[in-house]
Amino acid sequence: MSKVDETVLTPQLRIFVLGERDSTKILVTGLHGDQDFEPTDNCYFRTADSQRWEVNRVIKEQAMNLGLGHQILNTDKYIGTTGWTIYGARHANSVRAIAQHLANCYGIAIQN
DSSP, X not given: OXXXXXXXXXXXXXXXXXXXXXXXXXXXXXXXXXXXXXXXTOOTGGGTTOTHHHHHHHHHXXXXXXXXXXXXEEEEEETTEEEEXXXXXXGHHHHHHHHHHHHHHHTOOEEO
């Protein structure tokens, strides 16, 4: 995958990797163009300019490439935020690799 078009970059975009006992989460905050997002509706056309859809696509694509497609779940859907949980503590390094790929696409660092 090539780098994301620089016209959609925002300095507020942040990527976090959060480890729990039996899962690891990628949390992305500061999604640009997400002000009309309705988590219960999840309508693409309402927020077509949001970074949400590209961020989610990259995460899902990378999870599938690593064989984690059946273990990933979009657990956090809020205005400006998307979070993906991958179950199974043994997948922590793969989850970090997914987050790093996403960070590279947007030219930002993963937050600590």
